[in-house]
Amino acid sequence: MSRQDVTEKIQAFIDTCHRHHLKITPQRVAIYRELLQSDMHPSADVLYRLVKRDYPNISFDTVNRTLLTFVHIGVANVVEIFGGAKRFDANVSDHHHLHCIQCGSITDFHHRYFDSLADPEDVPADFQILDKRIVLKGICNACSKKTSQPHGTPHHDENPKQKGK
Numbered sequence: 001m002s003r004q005d006v007t008e009k010i011q012a013f014i015d016t017c018h019r020h021h022l023k024i025t026p027q028r029v030a031i032y033r034e035l036l037q038s039d040m041h042p043s044a045d046v047l048y049r050l051v052k053r054d055y056p057n058i059s060f061d062t063v064n065r066t067l068l069t070f071v072h073i074g075v076a077n078v079v080e081i082f083g084g085a086k087r088f089d090a091n092v093s094d095h096h097h098l099h100c101i102q103c104g105s106i107t108d109f110h111h112r113y114f115d116s117l118a119d120p121e122d123v124p125a126d127f128q129i130l131d132k133r134i135v136l137k138g139i140c141n142a143c144s145k146k147t148s149q150p151h152g153t154p155h156h157d158e159n160p161k162q163k164g165k
């Protein structure tokens with residue numbers, strides 16, 4: 001993300017906070033900036049450690065609550081991961097995720113057909129669909145390289161065989 005993109009997104013973030021009567025604090029802006037500049041869909045803990053470098057007195061709880069507030073006002077999303085810590089995403093526009101089941105990495109991808117999927121017929125009529133996002137689970141390139149069977153079925157060995165480097 002370019003410097004200008006970051007500046008514009010932060011300005012939009014500040015405007016949204018104003019609309020929601022949310023006080024703009026340097027800590028809030030710092031948390032948003034770190035989330036915006038990370039493409040890793042970080043957890044609250046990862047963001048806490050990043051923001052703590054500039055704001056040593058900030059607590060994990062503050063970071064976590066701030067992130068949930070961001071989700072509430074629509075400037076961030078919680079990524080659909082079940083089990084493990086919540087992961088956050090400042091990209092609230094249409095996109096989809098590749099989720100590596102070995103290292104937990106979450107990577108964005110774009111697909112216009114997925115963006116415009118019709119509502120499935122067997123979804124109950126009284127279920128209000130707010131968002132449709134495709135999650136493709138698999139093994140990322142880095143993890144494939146680490147295992148001895150890059151094209152085989154994923155193994156869950158505790159000690160995957162390391163190939164000589």
Ligand SMILES: [Zn+2]
Pocket residue numbers: 100101102103104105139140141142143
């Ligand atoms: Zn991986």
Ligand SMILES: [Zn+2]
Pocket residue numbers: 041089091095096097107108
């Ligand atoms: Zn994403």
